[in-house]
Amino acid sequence: MATNRVRRSSQYMTTEKSQVAKVLDGAIVACLFLFAAAAPNSIAATQSAWLIGMVLWLVRFAFQPRPRLYRTPVDYVLLSFFILTGVSAFLSYEPMVSIGKLRAASLFTIVYLFAENVPSLRVVRLLAITLISACMVNVFYTAGERSLGRAVKVSGVSQNSPLYKAGIRDGDTLQEVDGQKLRDPQEVVNALSKPDKHPAAILIYRHELQPVFKVPRGSLLPGSGPLEQLGIGSWSRGRDWRATGFYGQFVTYAEVLQLILALTLGILVSLPNKRSWAGALLLVALGGFAGALLLTVTRASWAGWAVSTAVILLLSVRRRTLIIAGALAIPLIFAGLLILQQKRNVAFIDQADNSTTWRETVWHEGFNLLVSKPRHLLIGIGMDSIKAHWREWGMFDHGRLPWGHMHSNLLQIALERGVPALILWLVLLFIYARTLWRRLRSGATMPWLERGILLGAFGGLAGFLTSGLVHYNWGDSEVVMVLYMIMGLAFAIDRELEDSGMSLKSTP
Incomplete structure (x- = not known):
């Protein structure tokens, strides 16, 4: 395998790039940086960077030497999940509506835009730092808006x-x-x-x-x-509103913050010399993200943050540090509960809270709709078709509750795309998690920043899955674009380390 990789690499290098190919390669990398800078702040700019980058990448195949394509561990399952999503859309109760949603489903190509076009580990590091730095822009905006009122x-x-x-x-x-x-x-x-x-x-x-x-x-x-x-x-x-950043929606902002916060924490705990200017900057960023996340007053994202932090610390620090971190978390927990009471007038778990009873109602209705017909179990009802048929299905307490979605990744994917699609989705995230886990636990020496990115990706995935139990964060384009970017960076790191001889084949 290694010999074949070297042979392919040497063949690629012996063909000199044309000036157009060099310009296109540079333009694609520029789109990656534009994507990273825009992702925490603007969905329009982020999607523009994605679309332009994808077009440039396709055009690049017309010039010699053609770009090399690398396999990732999720290729088959990710493509299969998209195919089942497409089948569900074409057989939907509202085909035109569901087919229109395939553009959002095609965001999975972000994984490949990054995984295939990041030219080096240095660029991976810079992209991760760009994402974190860009997120500080909305943190400063949130702080300024809150102070001015x-x-x-x-x-x-x-x-x-x-x-x-x-x-x-x-x-x-x-x-x-x-x-x-x-x-x-x-x-x-x-x-x-x-x-x-x-x-x-x-x-x-x-x-x-x-x-x-x-x-x-x-x-x-x-x-x-x-x-x-x-x-x-x-x-x-x-000054009572829930922080939304530039998104205008507090849950979206909270979910993006949770992912980037985990990435920042992973890099910080991997930093060899934490008493340095880099450590100080990361600590400031961490504090800013945590403060902004608290101001979103979004309980599920808080829980996701707690899980991701626990996972990262368990994988990276000693018992004494864990005890200190636990002690420091106590004031944050009390601050969160106080903010929750002041801003939303509810407890963390509160049956009197309308959002809790609303979720229980739609979960019950959604599950009953899922098992009501074999076709629902097999291919689902189709993305967003519920918006046209909720009355005949008696959903949302017969219209007494605001209509929307199922507030759960598991139920929403199963209901809209079928149980087989849900199984593929779970397999997809399992393979991604296993790839991160095996690389982190391989025992091989790797640069600290790369380890930090992988650690943050693993913790962020754990937090994403946790909050996704009660949120449909997979259906939130702003959130999933950040998740896909981090996934692409993780696969780029895995590829570069593999090419450098740090194989995972002997890792259990």
Whole structure:
């Protein structure tokens, strides 16, 4: 095998690259860096980098010497999973809707874009560092936004207030009026003073709810200032919302943070000299990611973070360090519970929480739909077809709950794509995890940064699977793109180490 690899490599090197081939190779690597820089911040820029990179890679095959293709451990199962997904889409209850979702399913090619086009371990290191550094941009944004506040949080709302009569209460944050973002109470007064027969629509934030209240125009109270006219005692900037980064969705942000946090921790614990500028920067990044993750107030992602951290530490540090880490985690746990109570008014496990009972309801309904027909078990109902047929299937408590998805990777994949597709998905992640495990436990000496990336990938996968028990994070494009990128980097490391003679064949 090694002789054949050397022969293929020498044959590749003896054919001189044309200038066009060199430009294309450089452009593909540039797309990889653009992808890494955009992934934590912008889905549009990330997908643009992916599509441009894929096109350039295909064009590159037209020029000599053609790019070498490397096999990865997941090739057959990943392709089979995509094929079953396609079969399910074409046989869906809503074929056109499900076929349209195949673009999101094709994001798996990100694995190959990275695994096949990363030219060296040095580029792997730089890409991992770029991903971590880029994520700090949204962490600084989150910190700045939280410190400055936004919208209008009202206090001392009198019963005579037009806001109170519409349903607004003390502590509510007025975010928008008639679709326009609010910065001060005078803007509310201006909206209510307009000569319009239709009431003003005020969007508020109350814990994690965002209802819209209709306030009649011309109902202002007498007074010389906006506070008197609105019937409120005081106002301040709101700081109660759940952090979303640049995504606009707190669960998406939390899941991406969990993956990148695990990668950062893996690199930090692998760093030989932690009392260095590199160790200090990684520690700052780790603290920033952890703080931003806490501000998302997303319990499943917190649990995923705890699992990924435990896995990484168990694989990399001594017992004494584990004890110290456990002691340091106690204040974080209490801080998380306090934030959870303040921002969402629920406990970590709370049967009175609507999101908990909602999940229990859709899990029960989804499982019943899955086993109701053999075709559902075999090929599923088709991606997103539930959005058109939930009424006839009696889903979401017959419409009394917001319709959406099953809030679980396992149930969602089985229901939409069939049980065989779910089995392939589990096999896919098992093979990926086994590859990481065998490389980490091989006993072979490898550069510390590469080990850190593999360690972070393994911990991040554990966290992803944990939160995926109650979230459909596999269906979140922003999240899965980061997961695929890290997977591609891991396979590139495995390939480069294999080529350098660090074989895994003797590893159990």
